[in-house]
Amino acid sequence: MAALSSGSIGSLDPMSDRAVFRQIADRIREAIDRGTFREGDKLPSETELIEYFGVSRMTVRNALQLLQGEGLVVSEHGRGVYVRPRPPVRRLASDRFARRHREQGKSAFIVEADAAGSHPAVDSLEVKEERPAPEVATRLGSPHRVLARRRRYLLDGRPVEFATSYLPLDIARGTPIAQPNPGPGGIYARLEELGHRLDHFEEEIRVRMPSPQEVKVLQLAAGIPVIHLVRIAFDSDGRAVEVCDTIMAADAYVLSYRLPAT
Amino acid sequence: MAALSSGSIGSLDPMSDRAVFRQIADRIREAIDRGTFREGDKLPSETELIEYFGVSRMTVRNALQLLQGEGLVVSEHGRGVYVRPRPPVRRLASDRFARRHREQGKSAFIVEADAAGSHPAVDSLEVKEERPAPEVATRLGSPHRVLARRRRYLLDGRPVEFATSYLPLDIARGTPIAQPNPGPGGIYARLEELGHRLDHFEEEIRVRMPSPQEVKVLQLAAGIPVIHLVRIAFDSDGRAVEVCDTIMAADAYVLSYRLPAT
DNA sequence: GATCGCAACTCATCTAGACGACTAGGTGTT
DNA sequence: AACACCTAGTCGTCTAGATGAGTTGCGATC
Known part of the structure; x- marks a missing residue:
């Protein structure tokens, strides 16, 4: 040596x-x-x-x-x-949910990863109705049950993100949103087709060390924190139509936001 | 027991x-x-x-x-x-740099902490001219030297954030911005008074475990990640007028952003 | 040529014990 | 009352060694 x-x-x-x-x-x-x-x-x-x-x-x-x-x-x-080798990072820009990005056939994750030269994949798909956790329920108007869409995202074979979307049943039940593959543009495109014109999103970011379960699901090495991101989608009536709860491997992401000065 | x-x-x-x-x-x-x-x-x-x-x-x-x-x-x-006891968290909202929040006499940090019932403090003030790091220089138009403003923020005696602002000398030199206390509304208020009307900010967020130096400055316990936030302020001409590099104790913050759906 | 098995090297886990340094509380002195 | 000191309890650091388990490469065998 x-x-x-x-x-x-x-x-x-x-x-x-x-x-x-x-x-x-x-x-x-x-x-x-x-x-x-x-x-x-x-x-x-x-x-x-x-x-x-x-x-x-x-x-x-x-x-x-x-x-x-x-x-x-x-x-x-x-x-x-x-x-420790540094994995490729995903850059999340604040315009990533802009309507113009929703026109394409593939999901935003796939398009973006392909463009960056990585091999994207989505697994652990699960779509089911369940009782919402209190925080989620409060945001969605306290429904008894909600539609939960769980999926795990991988980049070049490595899990980078684990996300669950929650939607009220009166919006999602019986629509493509309740299907494993909701179709081109993802569930936000479907929501708009169903007449829920999206107005804005609110994201809340917390950072901490992972739980043992998160270490397993994201195959995290020691010393890698997680980003806990909760996004709420609001329609033009001001109603919260989706809550998305995401755990991200912190070393795989750079989050980017644009803030108005007004 | x-x-x-x-x-x-x-x-x-x-x-x-x-x-x-x-x-x-x-x-x-x-x-x-x-x-x-x-x-x-x-x-x-x-x-x-x-x-x-x-x-x-x-x-x-x-x-x-x-x-x-x-x-x-x-x-x-x-x-x-x-x-581990959970410290009080600072919530950073995406409108925290809105012009209307800049009218007051005290700094945003002090006002906000007082409102939350915490004891705020700022120490380790340092203001000096120096050679910028390459990333900073690039953003500011590659000046040879910049004004650096360093300060550490404390909540109830505990350090929670360590920030450095970099400004081009042609903007900051000889102005209140080059003073330890830039006056009411902070440097963004001064920038606007000097004719640099702020248009928007860009923030980039990275998360990782702290370096030994960061552990010392922020008095971090084991198992606490840091949030590395870099904010760039743009004026209405599209010029980057400030780069602010911040290291935050992750357990003391919740970041909140509003994203447009368009 | 392909496969198996072994040896060497690697990190993972665990034991048993020693000494040091810091804290908190009590004791005794001033 | 204030202070110094002692002591028991706590975590911090370090040693020396044993055993286990995963990886790799090589040689022997088929």
Whole structure:
């Protein structure tokens, strides 16, 4: 391992107050920042780091765990620890629901991903009627039951987003919206065809670490937060016609918004 | 510790493939979800968990570290491990830069926090001219130097946001904008007085785990991501007159946007 | 040539124990 | 009353080692 024999990771300061495992993490972090290790590169193995720094196994592992928690590296059982590669990001612009984007045959996700050169896919489709959670119910006028549309989006085989749309039954039941594939332009196009002219959307963004279930569904590595986005669609009567609850892998997205100055 | 003696944390399944420390974390997580432990409650000490589950210290610590990484608990040296209390959140609405909000004497941050019943504060004020980073320079028309305004915002004594505004010198130099306190309505009010009528803003949002430096400045607990928000202000000529780079403690914010359907 | 199996290397989990540092509360002194 | 000190309890750091499990490459076998 050249990075080790040449000493380019640096060495510890025995006088420092800083814990040894933090110093080791610092050295490795600096080496990554400096470009000594690049995206996808394998770090020295635990054994090599133990010998290089002259510390015990736990100390090295603590250092690596720290870096994992920062999302800087990922460890792969039986293979090694790697500098985390940055996945392609989806840019979500604030005009992404503009009517003019709704004219096409495919869903916005597919069109956009194709344009970006990625392989898009949608799976885990589920469409069913159910009892809404209180937050959803309140937004939709407290119906007893709603139509829930669940789906998971993948980019180049990697899950990036898990979304559930909730719609009142008086709007969605018996329409293409209640079908697994609602047709060209997605459910917003169908809503407008059904006479619910969309006026605007409200989005609320929260950010946190994922629950174990979210880690599983989105196959998240350690140190990757999730973006919890709740979007409400309003028609021209001011009625909320859809609530969309989305969990996104934070490293796969850049959200972009345009705000008026007035 | 009642939660232990009554067995309300649950027990391990020795047959399970799931690692013991994960099972312990699961049990504690369930107990928190169930309300057995509430916000701010102290968890059983490591020693108590060791005895309760019959495992070694490292195993218990691994479990607790897992929960810390999820942002569920915080450990306090010498005191114990506590269910993480949720701080008051700042809601940022998409009309927060509307002209009508700019008429008041105090800064938007102070007004808004006062209204929410929190104690706001701003510190770490720094205003100076410097060489812009490439991303900033590009946005502002590649000037050699820019005015940088740095400040840190606190809510009830806790740092929640660290922001830097960059402005071209031909706009800001020698104006109140170059003063530590730019006066009522903030720099956007001053920009408009100087004839730069603001037209709109563009915000870009990225989410990730904090760097060690960000952990220090924002005093972030383990398991708290940051929101990296970059806002660009455009005047009515389409010129970018300010770039504002902000790092926010993710648990202190809810971002809210209104999107047009057209 | 294809396949199987083994060995070497990797990280994952767990144990047992030691010492350090911080906190909180009580004790005793000033 | 204020202060210094001690002590028990807590988490933080580190060591040394054992065992398990996933990955990879190579050689032997078919």
